[in-house]
Amino acid sequence: TTTTTTTVTATVTGAPTATPPPLCIPEYDCSSNPKKPQAFYNSFMSCAVNAPELTGFFPGNYTLNLDLDVKNTTVYAQLWLGQSEQFFCKAPACTLTTVNDNGVIKTKWDCPTLTCTCIEPTVMCGGIPGPVITLGATINALKGPFSLTCPQGSNECDFFIGDLDGFFPTGLKMVDCDLGECIFPSEIDDSISNVDKKALSPGIIACLAILGLLILALIVVCSVAKRRQLVLSRTPYTLNTEAASLEFRNVGYTLNKDGLEILKGISGSAPAGAVLAVMGPSGAGKSTLVDILAGKNKGGKVSGQILLNGKQVHLSEIRRAVGYVDQEDTLPATQTVYEAVLFSAMMRLPEAMPIYRVHERVAEVIEMLGLTHCSNRRIGNVTTRGISGGEKRRVSIALELITRPPILILDEPTSGLDSHSAHMVVEQLCKLAQSKTTTVILTIHQPRSDIFAMFDHTLVVSKGEALYFGATNTAAAYFNRRGLVCPTNYNIADYLLDIAMDQELVAKAKSFTESGDEKVARATGAQTHANGNALARRGVNGVNNSEITRTSSEASNERAYETSVPMEEFESNSSTASLSESAPPGKKKKTIYPTSFLTQLRTIMKRNFQTLIRDRSLLVLHLAVAIVLGVFIGGLYFKVGMDLAGFQNRAGSLFFMMALLGFSSISALGAFTEVRTLYIKERSNGYYPPMPFVISTLLFDLIPLRIVPSLLMGCISYWMIGLNSTITTFFKFLLILVLFNVATAMFCLVIAAGVRKTGVASLASSIAMLFMMLFGGFLINSKQIPKALTWIQYLSMFKYGFEALAVNEIATSKLIDNIQGVAFNVPGSLILQKLFGFDLTGYWQSMIILVGLNVVMIVVFWWFVSYRLKERK
Numbered sequence: 042t043t044t045t046t047t048t049v050t051a052t053v054t055g056a057p058t059a060t061p062p063p064l065c066i067p068e069y070d071c072s073s074n075p076k077k078p079q080a081f082y083n084s085f086m087s088c089a090v091n092a093p094e095l096t097g098f099f100p101g102n103y104t105l106n107l108d109l110d111v112k113n114t115t116v117y118a119q120l121w122l123g124q125s126e127q128f129f130c131k132a133p134a135c136t137l138t139t140v141n142d143n144g145v146i147k148t149k150w151d152c153p154t155l156t157c158t159c160i161e162p163t164v165m166c167g168g169i170p171g172p173v174i175t176l177g178a179t180i181n182a183l184k185g186p187f188s189l190t191c192p193q194g195s196n197e198c199d200f201f202i203g204d205l206d207g208f209f210p211t212g213l214k215m216v217d218c219d220l221g222e223c224i225f226p227s228e229i230d231d232s233i234s235n236v237d238k239k240a241l242s243p244g245i246i247a248c249l250a251i252l253g254l255l256i257l258a259l260i261v262v263c264s265v266a267k268r269r270q271l272v273l274s275r276t277p278y279t280l281n282t283e284a285a286s287l288e289f290r291n292v293g294y295t296l297n298k299d300g301l302e303i304l305k306g307i308s309g310s311a312p313a314g315a316v317l318a319v320m321g322p323s324g325a326g327k328s329t330l331v332d333i334l335a336g337k338n339k340g341g342k343v344s345g346q347i348l349l350n351g352k353q354v355h356l357s358e359i360r361r362a363v364g365y366v367d368q369e370d371t372l373p374a375t376q377t378v379y380e381a382v383l384f385s386a387m388m389r390l391p392e393a394m395p396i397y398r399v400h401e402r403v404a405e406v407i408e409m410l411g412l413t414h415c416s417n418r419r420i421g422n423v424t425t426r427g428i429s430g431g432e433k434r435r436v437s438i439a440l441e442l443i444t445r446p447p448i449l450i451l452d453e454p455t456s457g458l459d460s461h462s463a464h465m466v467v468e469q470l471c472k473l474a475q476s477k478t479t480t481v482i483l484t485i486h487q488p489r490s491d492i493f494a495m496f497d498h499t500l501v502v503s504k505g506e507a508l509y510f511g512a513t514n515t516a517a518a519y520f521n522r523r524g525l526v527c528p529t530n531y532n533i534a535d536y537l538l539d540i541a542m543d544q545e546l547v548a549k550a551k552s553f554t555e556s557g558d559e560k561v562a563r564a565t566g567a568q569t570h571a572n573g574n575a576l577a578r579r580g581v582n583g584v585n586n587s588e589i590t591r592t593s594s595e596a597s598n599e600r601a602y603e604t605s606v607p608m609e610e611f612e613s614n615s616s617t618a619s620l621s622e623s624a625p626p627g628k629k630k631k632t633i634y635p636t637s638f639l640t641q642l643r644t645i646m647k648r649n650f651q652t653l654i655r656d657r658s659l660l661v662l663h664l665a666v667a668i669v670l671g672v673f674i675g676g677l678y679f680k681v682g683m684d685l686a687g688f689q690n691r692a693g694s695l696f697f698m699m700a701l702l703g704f705s706s707i708s709a710l711g712a713f714t715e716v717r718t719l720y721i722k723e724r725s726n727g728y729y730p731p732m733p734f735v736i737s738t739l740l741f742d743l744i745p746l747r748i749v750p751s752l753l754m755g756c757i758s759y760w761m762i763g764l765n766s767t768i769t770t771f772f773k774f775l776l777i778l779v780l781f782n783v784a785t786a787m788f789c790l791v792i793a794a795g796v797r798k799t800g801v802a803s804l805a806s807s808i809a810m811l812f813m814m815l816f817g818g819f820l821i822n823s824k825q826i827p828k829a830l831t832w833i834q835y836l837s838m839f840k841y842g843f844e845a846l847a848v849n850e851i852a853t854s855k856l857i858d859n860i861q862g863v864a865f866n867v868p869g870s871l872i873l874q875k876l877f878g879f880d881l882t883g884y885w886q887s888m889i890i891l892v893g894l895n896v897v898m899i900v901v902f903w904w905f906v907s908y909r910l911k912e913r914k
């Protein structure tokens with residue numbers, strides 16, 4: 042603006058107050074900024090005129106007063122001789138320039154025209170006392186041009202009138218100039234803020250550039266993802282048709298914290314297409330063993346070897362080959378059984394599989410596990426009753442069965458099931474194994490004898506040690522030989538458990554030395570038993586022996602089975618290879634997901650949307666609270682004025698809105714904690730990587746629960762309170778409200794992802810929120826905070842939110858009040874600076890910081906979800 046170019050050169054000492062008469066009205070403050078003399082609106086100048094040509098004719102002291110009107114680019118002048126004004130002039134349409142005259146910077150006013158009026162009767166205009174000459178006609182006839190040149194750093198200027206160049210060829214010298222401008226301090230602030238508002242600072246330009254780059258990156262990522270989806274959807278696929286064998290040698294597990302040995306060198310194997318049951322009393326170490334076999338992350342020290350199809354491979358390969366059903370059911374409460382299984386299918390079946398085939402497979406698995414009757418029922422949880430515990434167990438199995446993994450490991454698949462359902466589930470698992478597509482390893486507590494008879498192999502674990510590993514049908518004979526005879530009509534499975542629980546019997550069994558013939562008998566018995574079981578199962582299925590086609594892989598699996606070594610030999614074959622992730626055998630395989638990123642994102646978003654709609658309490662509460670409180674705040678602060686109380690209410694209403702939104706963000710903690718366990722389980726089972734989960738979680742938390750409610754509250758209360766009615770101010774207000782609410786929600790999400798304990802997380806976020814509020818600029822003046830604590834305010838999202846809202850609302854308004862006869866006319870900008878300690882440029886600065894904080898917190902949230910939220914058993 043023109044104001045910046047009016048840097049004048051004279052020392053700023055305020056407007057003249059002696060002769061000639063003062064130009065300042067006393068209650069006005071005069072601008073005096075010696076560092077940067079600047080005319081804002083009207084600058085007044087008073088100089089002595091050094092013109093010997095004039096004093097020769099009209100002796101006396103000349104004073105030239107100039108009014109430099111920056112806004113209208115007009116110069117007004119008065120020439121005084123002693124105490125008497127001689128004439129006055131007006132020079133409109135001037136141009137203001139700064140010139141460099143041999144290194145001296147000069148401010149120059151050039152005015153093309155000039156009109157002057159001589160005041161009669163005066164000395165110069167033919168008045169008293171009788172002059173030698175009169176200049177009245179000449180002065181009245183002046184046309185211009187007119188120019189005024191003031192070098193910087195000097196209190197002298199040159200004054201030149203075109204028509205008088207005959208009289209004063211070098212112009213008139215103005216000396217001892219005083220310069221000042223009489224304005225309200227508020228006008229200075231407004232003027233400054235106007236200048237800053239219009240300028241696009243480098244910071245803003247950089248942010249806009251970053252935003253542009255982000256959008257560009259997003260477009261690139263989306264198109265790459267779309268391409269990948271297309272490629273995957275056209276890739277020919279085959280579902281697994283071959284079971285894999287799993288052999289484990291000397292598996293040990295020791296807790297880190299107290300060195301407790303949970304597993305003591307357990308060995309065994311599950312040949313391809315066989316069913317291995319791990320049995321033992323509670324606390325024997327069954328779950329620990331199957332966790333290790335499934336390649337799960339364990340907190341303690343794992344030792345031993347696992348061979349997949351006879352080969353030592355990296356744990357990541359084992360994880361890929363294994364489908365794992367945990368002991369605890371972690372299921373999406375709001376989904377129906379069908380939807381939950383479909384979710385697993387959509388995530389884990391090949392992208393290229395036609396959707397109708399996916400649905401067929403889902404229906405097939407649901408039927409296989411006897412879930413058809415409840416397939417459209419919601420799963421539920423402790424607060425909302427859904428399907429029964431047994432049904433949940435079967436849904437958990439269905440989620441893994443859907444992919445037909447080469448190896449299926451199940452931890453207590455029959456717990457919570459009645460004997461009929463348990464029989465049915467085990468029978469289905471045996472059928473699966475028999476079809477040679479899946480090897481089944483399961484832990485089981487106390488199977489019924491008919492269920493026990495269906496297992497090919499049994500591993501009995503007692504206090505972390507293998508008591509028996511071999512064919513199921515030779516178990517009774519094995520213990521018979523050790524003098525542990527199963528009573529007649531007694532369930533052998535129960536008897537095995539009785540032995541495993543009684544340490545005397547365990548010692549007795551261990552003291553017996555097995556002969557070489559017996560070892561072979563146990564191994565070969567295992568083979569015949571396997572065949573026998575298969576036959577029994579075929580009888581169940583009604584499938585003819587001849588119908589089973591033996592593939593070459595099956596034959597080789599069987600060979601592997603024949604050469605499987607008995608327990609003692611396994612133990613002597615001890616290996617030093619560690620099963621820990623730090624020194625894994627084989628090469629780590631990158632996790633390859635069968636579906637593309639876009640399909641994963643779409644599937645998770647669909648489930649999140651259904652959850653949001655079905656479990657509406659949180660959504661409804663947020664929206665209702667936003668509307669009700671919006672009306673409440675609007676009513677409480679209805680139509681605030683511009684007086685002192687009005688200003689207090691303005692600031693108060695803004696801060697209260699922020700406090701409400703900030704504290705309502707704590708709900709993000711609970712909401713995320715609920716989905717966290719499900720995410721950890723699904724990620725561990727290879728459903729999807731962290732990124733689609735992060736995106737979907739953020740979208741479904743931030744948009745409906747943070748952005749929409751803050752917009753609602755803002756729209757309602759803004760107009761009711763009667764805040765600044767310009768439309769840009771309103772949208773800027775909404776923008777900050779949304780950014781602030783997103784930032785506080787992100788803060789809570791980061792805490793929820795980083796702190797595992799819900800109690801600690803909610804305490805930490807509440808206290809942090811309170812502190813951020815305290816340092817938000819409303820409860821304590823930011824310039825008055827003790828020095829040692831000033832840094833805290835920069836961590837406060839409340840500070841940035843409130844500063845931006847306050848600057849947006851108050852900077853351009855004026856406090857007008859009258860207290861006991863004392864008139865107040867204080868600009869908002871001054872209140873912001875003095876009352877809150879805020880910068881006038883605070884809006885964009887705070888907005889950019891809020892955007893930056895949000896970006897940082899999103900990255901931290903993603904990092905926590907990717908690297909901290911991992912299954913650790």
Ligand SMILES: Nc1ncnc2c1ncn2[C@@H]1O[C@H](COP(=O)(O)OP(=O)(O)OP(=O)(O)O)[C@@H](O)[C@H]1O
Nearest residue numbers: 296303321322323324325326327328329330340914
């Ligand atoms: N991280 C751990 N911290 C403390 N103890 C542990 C840990 N992991 C396993 N244990 C202990 O190891 C033993 C074996 O646990 P595990 O869960 O494997 O038993 P289990 O045979 O599966 O029992 P159940 O049939 O009751 O599930 C238990 O005594 C258990 O308390």
